[in-house]
Amino acid sequence: MKSNKNINFGLYLVTDRDVLNGRDLISSLADAIKGGVSVVQLREKHTASRDFYDIALAVRELTARYDIPLIINDRLDIAQAIGADGVHLGQSDLPAQVAREILGKNQLVGVSTATVEEAVQAESDGADYIGVGALFKTGTKSNTRQVTPELLKEIKGSVEIPVVAIGGINHSNVEELDGTSVDGIAVVSAILGKEDIKQAAKSLHAKFQDIN
Template sequence: MKFTREQIAKALKLYVITDRSWLKEDETLLSVCEKVIQNGATFLQLREKELGAEETRKEAIELQKLCRRYNIPFVVNDSVEIALEMDADGVHVGQSDIKERDIRAMIGPDKILGMTAKTVEQAIAAEKAGADYIGTGAVFGSTTKKDAKYLSMEELKKIAASVSIPVVAIGGINSENVSQLEGSGVNGAAVISGIFAAEDPAAKTAQMSRLTDIFC
């Protein structure tokens, strides 16, 4: 389905990125994601670097069905080919992905295109390349990317102000620090371990949903 720019901006409020490494024995990625969505997640990205192409495709198909049932956007991290093959709502790519390929031309005008941008220059380039939104960080460090570079609140504000498309902050965001993003100009928070590493991801999502009302 097609989401409007306004719908995408609102959906960034609580942007959840998967991390199956935190799954318990009796859980599946699908079961946890459904609980997370039922408790307030507004956007879902499949990001599983350790999975092969076939496993990623299978997870993507199931998660896309889930997100369509709840009418929230679903994107696949990095793999434009898989996103197109299984008709995902869109794809999220890094800066290196747009240097040699026109991703917007590949996916067409109706798919969601998210891009990572860590500087004002990269943010402007992403907007010119046809991005619908930008993900930027790491605002509070990162437990997912060990080489992630800290992004100051001052730089975050500059990036958000440099483009007309919405921006979602990422990097170590949890229930203890998300309130610090108020007034930064971003449209929402992207959360990974802040939800998936919780003892009860559903309850943590419900809490994060209330806390991210600062972006509404």
């Protein structure tokens, strides 16, 4: 398990098997990691617990092989059961403070935020990093709140912990985050929805490096 002080959040991949169009999740993630993905968040919103557990075990084996962190979306129990590096929580999920008490200080707790107040609260509650968005229109998640690049910059300046931008980020709009000083970008379709996953990750990573 990695120390949460040494995490590279640069290219943060959130899974969504629907955008893979039947392609294998594990081999797709391997290609993404080879292309530069530095963190994987496993998100399975509509999967039964046993299936989620089995998938998470397989993904855990892969991420361990490449020595990158695996974050589990929402499900603290799954994160603990498979020895994940941490959990990512939304505003309607288990409170970050409670997750921190359960997980202890060595595992990662990430929180989705869309306002300065939520960001400051997440940091106060013990979050290791925050996800901020949605920056752009996204097809992989409904009921998102809009965050402008200007607000993203303001949120980044309000906390000391790493900030990861999320929501509809792709190869054609990532440059709009120039000047925000974010620590990483979280994407789904911009990598997993592409025919050549490794190349998509590689080029997006390069674009983010150019503005960072």
